[in-house]
Amino acid sequence: MQPEDRDGLTFTVTRRDPELVCPSEPTPREYKRLSDIDDQDSFRFQIPIMQFYPGGCLSLMPQRDHPALAIRDGLSKALVYYYPFAGRLREFHGRKLVVDCTAEGVLFIEADADVTLEQFGNPLRPLFPCFEELLFDVPGSAGILGCPLLLIQVTRLRCGGFIVATRLNHAMSDGLGLVQFLNAVGEMARGADAPSVLPVWHRELLEARKPPRVTCIHREYDEVPDTKGTSVALEDTTHRSFFFGSTEIAALRRSIPQHQQGCSTFEILTACLWRCRTIALAPDSTEEMRLICNVNCRNKFNPPLPKGFYGNALALPVAITTAGELSTSPLGYAVDLIKKAKDSVTEEYIRSVADLMVSVGRRHYAVVRTYIVSDMTRAGLGDIDFGWGKPKYSGPVRGGLRSSFYIPSKNGNGEDGILVPIRLPAAAMEQFDRELKAALRAYQSGDLNPIHKPKSSLSSL
Template identity: 50%
Template sequence: MASSTATLRFTVRRKPTVLVTPARTTPRELKRLSDIDDQEGLRSHIPVIQFYRRRSDMGGRDPPSVIRAAVAEALVHYYPFAGRLREIEGHKLAVDCTSESVLFTEADADVRLDHFGDALQPPFPCLEELVFDVPGSSDVLGTPLLLFQFLSARAELARGAASPTVWPVRGRELLLARDPPRPGFAHREYDEVPDTKGTIVSLDDMAHCSFFFGARELATVRSHLAVGVRKSATTFEVLTGCLWKCRTVALAPDADEEMWMIYIVNARGDKSEASIPEGYYGNAFAFPVAVTTADDLCANLVSYAIELVKKTKREVNVEYMRSVADLMVQCRQPHFTVVRAFLVSAVTKARFGDLDFVWGKPAYGGPTKGGVDPIPGLASFLISCKNAKGEDGIVVPMSLPGLAMDRFVEDMAKLMRPLRAEMSHL
């Protein structure tokens, strides 16, 4: 477990922000987004940070110059990213492909990577110095659009490739609503849930920790599960169920309160004829939800939570996505519920840790913290990472009120110890 008690302090000297435009002329057009892209819950930014170690074979190549040139070249292939998001009729989003550019800031810091310790994990000290908003850039409308595949293309081009290995597929028509819209699933993730008990916690009372799960820790966690769940559940399902149960116990809600477990599921894994093509760079994920009472979640074994996650997660396919698109049009892009909800997203397949910009793979690559602004403690990410011993695993940043974090740490510690009789309540 990593905590936010680090005393490291440093100063960052930023050069003036510049605009990077596509390296060659690109089309001028207005591209409507899909009805999945439109939804209110996706109109936010998630900061990502990449740490790289200096390599002797870099020679005199200047990292900012390498990245800036790669961005310009990548924007030729992914030219909508150089445009701006606009809102058109019906609260719908579109990209105005203006070639206006993206923002680029070069900076120097009086700190070395080894000052961050042996294990690079969120929360990072002095994060506000490393990741910051350029004035006027934090809104969604009027700003560029950025997705994971663009990062991969940028890294390939930085290494000298003539074009991306996976050619970009826009194809937003794949996830447009039908006419007339006809949602075929319940989609409880978009229910309007009244916040009758003040479930949004204060930002002033938040503690931040990260939890590492390597092969040994995951095997120990699985030892606490019912045999059938132990053998059939994926790592994502095991961790999500454990996090949901331990977080609920830590928050100690009233027994009759309904608790919502929302997880991001990527429909690209659907192997049907209507599958999402490789290279599609729109949003192709859903927010399925498992719901149960706090009493059932806390009183049952952790296998109960994992089974709920498994059942709901496996509903997601392309038909589910089309149903979501229909609902977005029918109900004017609702936000997924945040009341008594917890959201988990696995970014392990986003492959942040594989992004090589000439000087090798990152020492850490992924989201900067747990949570989705401006709602504290709403979400956690499962991030591929190494621990201080260099072992591969998954790190999970968590944000909770201080006293709840103490209880959460205690229960997670029990799950990561060999099974004993006195821990059977988990």
């Protein structure tokens, strides 16, 4: 486990004016409804990701003096197949989101930076300095309605490497859908005639039933009052990335009994982080703590959702317990809660969510005292090739105050593992770091229940 703080690297980025890249051929002019999973409030936000490509790779397009030229060309061709991305979202009756397929295009920026890839550190870790320069927020572009659905900036570095930064309107796609689209862009940039995986819309497969029937309990959408107020501003927080390799995961596995050894790496790592984070934030022992994990539902259906489906196919099941129980119980207690939440997701569960959204107004999941974790380790972001090989880093650019991503990564010794960006109030981050180190040492030595009591309260997070 290796915490990483980013130092103040600064550099200059020279950008060309943003442009709209449109499909290279005529596309249908039509309305396409999003699903009732897509258009819930939980997904009405923008997702930024970054991919760092090293210099010195053999380009398949040696005549191109800037990778942006190849990527722009691939983007234009891919949009012929993924033409809804070139449209704009409209909101109809009942807050229903619909894509107006206008072929207006996606925002694209070509840039250069006077910095080398090596200056970002080795290994590469979020937070990345000057992020706002590497993914420029074009004024008026970040809304949900009536705005471009994608923004892509390609920044060439002084060493010959480059950075591809992408911002996605989450209502259009989940992480797997975005990877599918970017793979198509890469294939077309490398000269393919068509994407190897053709896109499938079929959002009607995740529409609410008529009449809607809420058949499952969905406590993730509880209306939870913020009784103590959110007292922490983002500028008062700090951000670190923690690496978990085989040694750390083995130590965590030593902390659970034999009958739980079949649990996944996600379940045991999430249990540890949830417990340590709760101890660091130090809420009252009776406060209700929540853990939401994104569950891919593509294979929960019979038959599975069709290959090529690029909408949101996510459920957000929640594990709930009190801060006191979570902080003082063995790690296996949290593992069981998380496993139970994940196992609750079935085809009927996701259909019940769609019905709930229609019934209660497309509600957002509860955020008070909630920690949400997204596993990106098998999403395929690290395989996207625009013609210069695979990226050295590909994934989210930061963790949120209430959220973390699991990113496949390597440490400085080349060991494979999981990188987890964490954002917390400064004092809580120090306590989190101490608690995590102490827990790993205790588990390594055979102490199965290291107990630490909180001293202060930041329980609104």
